[in-house]
Amino acid sequence: MDSVRIAGVGLTHFGEHPERTSRDLFAEAGLAALDDAGIDPDDVASVFYGNFMGELAEHQGHMGPLAAEALGIDAPATRYESACASSGVAVREAVKNVRSGESDVVLVGGAERMNNLETAETTESLAIAADDLYEVRAGMTFPGAYGLMADAYFEEYGGGREDLAHIAVKNHANAVDNPYAQFRYEIDIEDALDSPPVAEPLHLYDACPITDGAAALVVVSEKYAKDHDLDAAVAVTGTGQGSDKMALQDRTTMTETPAAADAAEEAFTEAGIDADDVGLAEVHDCFTIAEVLALEALGLFDPGEGIGAARRGDTLPDGDVPVNLSGGLKAKGHPVGATGAAQVVEMTRLLRGEHHNSEYVEDATVGVTHNAGGTVASTVVHVLEVAE
Amino acid sequence: MTERVRDAGYDDFVDSLEDGAGYYLQCAEGHGSLPPRRVCPHCGDRDLTERALPETGEVVAHTVVHVPTPRFIDDAPYITAVVDFGEVQLTGQVVDVEPDSMTDGISVSPSVSRTETNDDRLIVFESR
Numbered sequence: 001m002d003s004v005r006i007a008g009v010g011l012t013h014f015g016e017h018p019e020r021t022s023r024d025l026f027a028e029a030g031l032a033a034l035d036d037a038g039i040d041p042d043d044v045a046s047v048f049y050g051n052f053m054g055e056l057a058e059h060q061g062h063m064g065p066l067a068a069e070a071l072g073i074d075a076p077a078t079r080y081e082s083a084c085a086s087s088g089v090a091v092r093e094a095v096k097n098v099r100s101g102e103s104d105v106v107l108v109g110g111a112e113r114m115n116n117l118e119t120a121e122t123t124e125s126l127a128i129a130a131d132d133l134y135e136v137r138a139g140m141t142f143p144g145a146y147g148l149m150a151d152a153y154f155e156e157y158g159g160g161r162e163d164l165a166h167i168a169v170k171n172h173a174n175a176v177d178n179p180y181a182q183f184r185y186e187i188d189i190e191d192a193l194d195s196p197p198v199a200e201p202l203h204l205y206d207a208c209p210i211t212d213g214a215a216a217l218v219v220v221s222e223k224y225a226k227d228h229d230l231d232a233a234v235a236v237t238g239t240g241q242g243s244d245k246m247a248l249q250d251r252t253t254m255t256e257t258p259a260a261a262d263a264a265e266e267a268f269t270e271a272g273i274d275a276d277d278v279g280l281a282e283v284h285d286c287f288t289i290a291e292v293l294a295l296e297a298l299g300l301f302d303p304g305e306g307i308g309a310a311r312r313g314d315t316l317p318d319g320d321v322p323v324n325l326s327g328g329l330k331a332k333g334h335p336v337g338a339t340g341a342a343q344v345v346e347m348t349r350l351l352r353g354e355h356h357n358s359e360y361v362e363d364a365t366v367g368v369t370h371n372a373g374g375t376v377a378s379t380v381v382h383v384l385e386v387a388e
Numbered sequence: 389m390t391e392r393v394r395d396a397g398y399d400d401f402v403d404s405l406e407d408g409a410g411y412y413l414q415c416a417e418g419h420g421s422l423p424p425r426r427v428c429p430h431c432g433d434r435d436l437t438e439r440a441l442p443e444t445g446e447v448v449a450h451t452v453v454h455v456p457t458p459r460f461i462d463d464a465p466y467i468t469a470v471v472d473f474g475e476v477q478l479t480g481q482v483v484d485v486e487p488d489s490m491t492d493g494i495s496v497s498p499s500v501s502r503t504e505t506n507d508d509r510l511i512v513f514e515s516r
Contacts, residue, residue: 124457133398134422138479138511139453139460139468139503147451148470155449155492200452200487249470249477250421250429254449 003387004098005225005232008037008218009345010109014333015182017212018115022051022058022337025214026111027070029338033107034071037218039228044218045103047077048094050087050110051337056125057113073107081337083129084286086110087215088340088371088380092239094219095382104224109216110342112335122210126336129374131247143207143287145248145375147199150289152254154201159307161201164288165192166310168205168330171285174317175327177356182209182333206288211333215342234348238273238383240266246377257376260297264370264381268299271366271383275299278321279364280350282343284372284379285328294370295323298381317360325350325357340371340380347384397424402509406500410441412476420475444495444516445473452487462504471496471513480511 010032012025026049034041049067054060068077080090087110094108114122126142127135135145154160169189175181187205195204225232242262245251268274275298283294295306300321301314309315315323326332326346329339347367349355361367365386372379401423404410412420413436415428420439427434450469453460460466467482467490478498482490496513503510 120456120458120461123455124459127457133395134479136457137508139456139463139466139481140479141453141455141457143455144451144453144468147453148449148468151451151492152449197452197454199454202451245429247479248449249479254470 003222003235003237004095005220005222005387006217006234006236006348007039007220007225007230007232008033008035009348010036010216011180011342011345012214014180014211014213014335016115020113020212022054022111022113022214023066023070025113025212026067026109026216029109029111029214029216030071030107033109033216033218037230039105039218039230041071041073043105044073044075044107046075046097046106047071047073048090048106048108049077049079050090050340051079052081052083052086052112053114053125053336057117071107082378083373084284084336085340085371085373085378085380086337089241089378091217091341091344091382092241092380095236095239098219098221104221106219107216108219108341109214110337110340111214112337113212114210114335115212119210134247134249141199143199143202146287146289147202148248149254149293149375150201153289153292153307156255157304157307161193161203162189163307163311164206165189167285167288167291168192170310170316171324171328171330174325174357175331178327178332181327181331182211183327183331202287202289208286208329208334211335213333213335213338215338215345217341217344233386233388234351235385235387236382237385238267238271240264240270240381242379244377246374248375256303257293257297257372257379259376260294260370260372260379260381263379264298267381267383271385273366273383277366278368279366280322280325280361281368281370282324282326282328282347283370284339285324285330286334288330290372291323291328293376294372298368298370317357322360325355325360343369343371344382344384351384351386402500402511405498405511410498411438412441413437414439414475418475422476422478441498442473444497445471445478447482447492447494447496448472448477449492450482450490452490459506459508460503469513471498478511480513482515483512484514
């Protein structure tokens, strides 16, 4: 099977840009990706676009054509929505589309505008990714859902808030030199422990911020890359997706995320790798406990061992498997519909050796991205490898 | 608020809980689920039978929500819990325990109350 290459990547700054429309954010990231690829925009055969809450935040549906138009591209364009995994799913569809031979060039990404709403309105908008009948009407917020998962995890395996604080401290430190990141400052354990409660046991520094931003990639066939002499050394060698019951109450356990395990198994099998081959990972740490669940679902740590990974140093930049060298959702920011694509962009930059934290992973050739929607009712996993 | 259209299945379930006659759906394989369902979400079986919801269940996880959505703005802080009734689990708010003394594992009974904020119907639990 021919590999699918990443020819170009682009990001906006992730942060508070309440006045900027999602179409403008996506235009910035998409044009940067086209420029980075150095291709003729007329060669783009399709635009795949991820967005979650555009109807609520911007009173805007039907965003596919709008995204293509913002880039000056006249091609079939489709929006993908899978909550916080929206653009992860879009990337997966782009990879499958190119791999199938349907297209040689697909522009894919996502954008989200969130800070134009009040915090309570944003909380309400994000909550629609949970089951409205049985969860939202019971007062479950998104922090609340992950609070339940953290409580269940502590109950089953032990661990506590201080373990989670080490994850927040790590991801803040990783973002300090990232020009695209929302929070470019370090915190310490006491800052995290002393922050106000949001949904106990989770406190403010366990949570990612509310973020405006966009991400985009140009995905091409290996043949197109060769024919056009593109510098596209990073390949997507595996893609996987899994689903789970929407509501936590309908699952057999709250301490595992089988949708992510299924996605990882599919992606790793396609790539011909196992967890031991993974040199670094960008995982969906919308809350600190989510990083723990991701590490265990990917098979990087046994059940019950992920909680201590940051505290032991295993996932620090100089550890065995650096995790979220970008700063993760926690510190880089989480513009929901852009996050899955942004993880692939950051991983590409890390593997190309052009990232502010690339020095920690100079010998790594295999990177994994993990993008989760809802309370991990949707998950997309990608394997990226340095192909040449 | 304008009168909202009922959600068939769900509102029937809440009515039954309010009347002290809660139920769940059980498939031929014994899996439990809550309405509206046409198939068992666990195995796809279409043979679903109403069974009485046990009067008490056990709290398997809880959180204390301090930052709510607008429709719970006057209710916060509150305890949201997932309660195990054997074949089925249900999510609601524990209303008679102080957040600081709340623990998993306690026995609770389900009923229906109203939110402070909008007087919306709300599934609640009281300790037993």
